Amino acid sequence: MTKKLFIKTYGCQMNVYDSVRMADVLAPLGYRPTEQADDADMIILNTCHIREKAAEKVYSELGRLRQLQEKRTQEGGRLLLGVAGCVAQAEGEEMLRRAPQVDLVFGPQTYHRLPEMVTRVLGRVSGASGLVDTDFPAESKFDALPEEAASQGAAAFLTIQEGCDKFCTFCVVPYTRGAEFSRPVSSLLDEAKKMVATGAAEITLLGQNVNAFHGEGPDGKTWGLGRLLRALAEIDGLARLRYTTSHPRDMDDELIEAHRDLDALMPFLHLPVQSGSDRILDAMNRRHTAEDYLRIIDRLRGARPDIALSSDFIVGFPGERDQDFADTLKLVTEVGYAQAYSFKYSPRPGTPAAAVEDQVDETVKAERLAMLQQLLNAQQLAFNQGSVGRVVPLLLERKGKFPGQLVGRSPHMQSVHVQAPDRLLGKIVQVEIEGAHANSLSGRVQTDIFTSDHDMAAPSREIRTA
Ligand code: 5AD
Numbered sequence: 001m002t003k004k005l006f007i008k009t010y011g012c013q014m015n016v017y018d019s020v021r022m023a024d025v026l027a028p029l030g031y032r033p034t035e036q037a038d039d040a041d042m043i044i045l046n047t048c049h050i051r052e053k054a055a056e057k058v059y060s061e062l063g064r065l066r067q068l069q070e071k072r073t074q075e076g077g078r079l080l081l082g083v084a085g086c087v088a089q090a091e092g093e094e095m096l097r098r099a100p101q102v103d104l105v106f107g108p109q110t111y112h113r114l115p116e117m118v119t120r121v122l123g124r125v126s127g128a129s130g131l132v133d134t135d136f137p138a139e140s141k142f143d144a145l146p147e148e149a150a151s152q153g154a155a156a157f158l159t160i161q162e163g164c165d166k167f168c169t170f171c172v173v174p175y176t177r178g179a180e181f182s183r184p185v186s187s188l189l190d191e192a193k194k195m196v197a198t199g200a201a202e203i204t205l206l207g208q209n210v211n212a213f214h215g216e217g218p219d220g221k222t223w224g225l226g227r228l229l230r231a232l233a234e235i236d237g238l239a240r241l242r243y244t245t246s247h248p249r250d251m252d253d254e255l256i257e258a259h260r261d262l263d264a265l266m267p268f269l270h271l272p273v274q275s276g277s278d279r280i281l282d283a284m285n286r287r288h289t290a291e292d293y294l295r296i297i298d299r300l301r302g303a304r305p306d307i308a309l310s311s312d313f314i315v316g317f318p319g320e321r322d323q324d325f326a327d328t329l330k331l332v333t334e335v336g337y338a339q340a341y342s343f344k345y346s347p348r349p350g351t352p353a354a355a356v357e358d359q360v361d362e363t364v365k366a367e368r369l370a371m372l373q374q375l376l377n378a379q380q381l382a383f384n385q386g387s388v389g390r391v392v393p394l395l396l397e398r399k400g401k402f403p404g405q406l407v408g409r410s411p412h413m414q415s416v417h418v419q420a421p422d423r424l425l426g427k428i429v430q431v432e433i434e435g436a437h438a439n440s441l442s443g444r445v446q447t448d449i450f451t452s453d454h455d456m457a458a459p460s461r462e463i464r465t466a
């Protein structure tokens with residue numbers, strides 16, 4: 001019998017990938033994805049713990065879902081409620097205590113055990129206490145996940161690496177996702193080929209520390225990300241490659257050379273720096289200086305002159321003074337970002353920085369964030385405006401809000417709206433950029449005579465500065 005599965009995904013792309021794979025493992029039990037929470041037989045919240053009040057937000061969402069669950073029970077049905085992801089990992093048993101209506105609590109490393117867990121829960125009476133599985137098991141979930149994966153469409157995600165051993169002092173990831181682990185190259189190549197066979201023209205490689213990748217190669221040697229990208233670029237029909245999220249310390253020569261040599265590797269890199277102050281970078285345990293970061297950017301631009309950059313920033317890290325913040329603004333001005341994310345520091349329980357006494361006042365954090373965002377927004381708009389008049393290859397990924405509208409991504413990760421027939425979905429077309437906004441562009445399809453992904457894939461290589 002077909003049952004309906006609704007997964008609500010919070011946070012990063014790793015969670016997006018995990019949600020797709022959860023749907024894959026549950027398919028043999030008869031669960032099919034639905035877009036509607038109201039008529040689902042199982043709802044999974046795939047949660048994120050990276051920033052403030054994450055757990056509180058999950059508990060209030062669970063409160064709302066309890067009503068839906070009770071209504072279903074009154075109607076003689078049953079709605080299973082699962083909590084996955086990093087909040088589930090961090091809360092564990094506590095989650096069942098605070099939200100007893102939850103049936104399943106499982107972490108990012110155990111969702112391959114979902115069929116067994118669901119079967120066990122369904123064998124119990126409704127209302128029995130839920131199951132918790134937040135292990136870091138010895139077996140890899142990737143070996144246990146079904147080989148047949150649902151199509152992710154034209155732009156697919158592939159998790160190649162998980163966890164982190166860097167222990168930045170503000171970050172929960174090493175605790176929620178565990179130690180660093182890289183998947184073997186041959187299984188990644190197989191999965192990528194299947195993605196292309198089911199319609200992917202672009203694959204984004206994912207990992208909390210993706211460029212720390214060190215997977216076992218088919219030759220028995222350890223491969224880095226640069227080498228993996230080279231092998232992936234050979235796959236017929238795979239026009240575009242991206243990877244996220246990287247750490248500056250792992251931008252090695254091989255990876256920078258991949259940016260020089262591979263047309264399929266898109267000229268856009270999210271490379272978080274967090275702060276421009278060496279004192280704060282040290283306190284964050286980032287293990288690089290602002291100067292180290294700027295040199296990496298120089299080398300990347302030397303290898304791929306049209307590369308556009310993105311970053312994450314934290315303002316108000318404990319001990320951050322006006323001068324440290326000024327150093328961050330200086331670094332932003334020097335780099336010139338195409339886009340960026342910025343956050344107020346929020347203490348995560350259990351992380352070293354949360355225990356530091358010298359916490360920055362909330363109003364100071366808010367002021368600094370506003371100033372930084374003003375600068376970053378101006379850079380983003382200038383970057384987008386610089387695209388007007390250019391012809392760029394666009395991978396048309398989805399329908400837009402308006403009839404006849406499709407939305408695609410430029411090589412530089414900009415969202416571009418065009419008028420185009422649905423048959424072009426999943427294809428790469430040449431588009432002239434006509435309008436620029438803060439967060440998106442609009443353009444006109446130059447030709448819809450589509451040849452092949454490869455013919456249209458090479459992005460324009462003009463030099464640009466934001
Ligand atoms: N407070 C604020 N921002 C944080 N990030 C991670 N942990 C924290 C925290 N405790 C931000 C970092 C990271 C991004 C994913 O989230 O900038 O790169």
Ligand code: SF4
Nearest residue numbers: 164166167168171173
């Ligand atoms: Fe967190 Fe990234 Fe630092 Fe790892 S490298 S601890 S994931 S911020």
